[in-house]
Amino acid sequence: NMVRDDLFGELLHCQGGYQHDLRHVKFNDGVNPYGGGVEFGNKGYSESKWRTQHSVERNGDLYPTHGLGPVSSMLNINRGNRMMYLTSTATQSRGLHNYIVKLGGKDNQNANVKFKLGDIVSTVIKCASGQTIMLSHDTNSPRPYSLNFRVQGTKGIWQKDNDSIYIDGKTPDHWWESDEEYLKKFDHPLWKRFENQASGSGHGGMDYFIVRAFIESLRKKTSPPIDVYDAVSMSV
Known part of the structure; x- marks a missing residue:
């Protein structure tokens, strides 16, 4: 932000x-x-x-x-x-x-x-x-x-x-x-809204938001915030 x-x-x-x-x-x-x-x-x-x-x-x-x-x-x-x-x-x-x-x-x-x-x-x-x-x-x-x-x-x-x-x-x-x-x-609105739910997940709460965003993209049939092109760029 x-x-x-x-x-x-x-x-x-x-x-x-x-x-x-x-x-x-x-x-x-x-x-x-x-x-x-x-x-x-x-x-x-x-x-x-x-x-x-x-x-x-x-x-x-x-x-x-x-x-x-x-x-x-x-x-x-x-x-x-x-x-x-x-x-x-x-x-x-x-x-x-x-x-x-x-x-x-x-x-x-x-x-x-x-x-x-x-x-x-x-x-x-x-x-x-x-x-x-x-x-x-x-x-x-x-x-x-x-x-x-x-x-x-x-x-x-x-x-x-x-x-x-x-x-x-x-x-x-x-x-x-x-x-x-x-x-x-x-502070990001998502952190403010879901801080309690995220607090128990891994990596300081980050895992909660990553998994949540991926599931949401599947349900809505939209592109995930981190896609396969990002994955390749970050690993080559």
């Missing part, structure tokens, strides 16, 4: 990402789903049976949709704007090996596994309308959870990690202010 109401002016740059310490998800004791050991693959349990192998075989942003989905909507991707090209680079891979050694010892057989996935993958995307998008994938490091959202335009900037905003002409020069009042003022 803040973007649509021109609070930030013409958008210039957006950031997002998937920054989530998944070491306890990628490894476990083979019995419990999270942590307690350094097993994965055939000896692992739950997500470690399949998820960790991607870190062995692939190097790149393996999960771009968390950050890219919301900013694509703000930037009207596939609705008059499009992503043209990108550059992406990764750091060395250290986190998963260090985790194995820490919990299982340097002589554990999994300490010999070579992981291709860099600990931090940074991607910059250029859009047809001129904007840039920066994505970060960081799942092998000890860190707090963050989707790293930042929205910046000709009139101001908002950052999620410190819940702060700066609007030219409204915020004191060179100072951040809390985004709390702005979030209340520009």
Whole structure:
């Protein structure tokens, strides 16, 4: 709503990402789903049976949709704007090996596994309308959870990690202010109406609205808010 109401002016740059310490998800004791050991693959349990192998075989942003989905909507991707090209680079891979050694010892057989996935993958995307998008994938490091959202335009900037905003002409020069009042003022009508129902669903209530919108599109035989073209754009 803040973007649509021109609070930030013409958008210039957006950031997002998937920054989530998944070491306890990628490894476990083979019995419990999270942590307690350094097993994965055939000896692992739950997500470690399949998820960790991607870190062995692939190097790149393996999960771009968390950050890219919301900013694509703000930037009207596939609705008059499009992503043209990108550059992406990764750091060395250290986190998963260090985790194995820490919990299982340097002589554990999994300490010999070579992981291709860099600990931090940074991607910059250029859009047809001129904007840039920066994505970060960081799942092998000890860190707090963050989707790293930042929205910046000709009139101001908002950052999620410190819940702060700066609007030219409204915020004191060179100072951040809390985004709390702005979030209340520009809260989406659907959140206001269905907040109680959504509170029990996954991902902070987001899952409720995504599933609800999809079911509604089926009932009304209309296009869903996120269609197959969006899915392809966010995964290539």
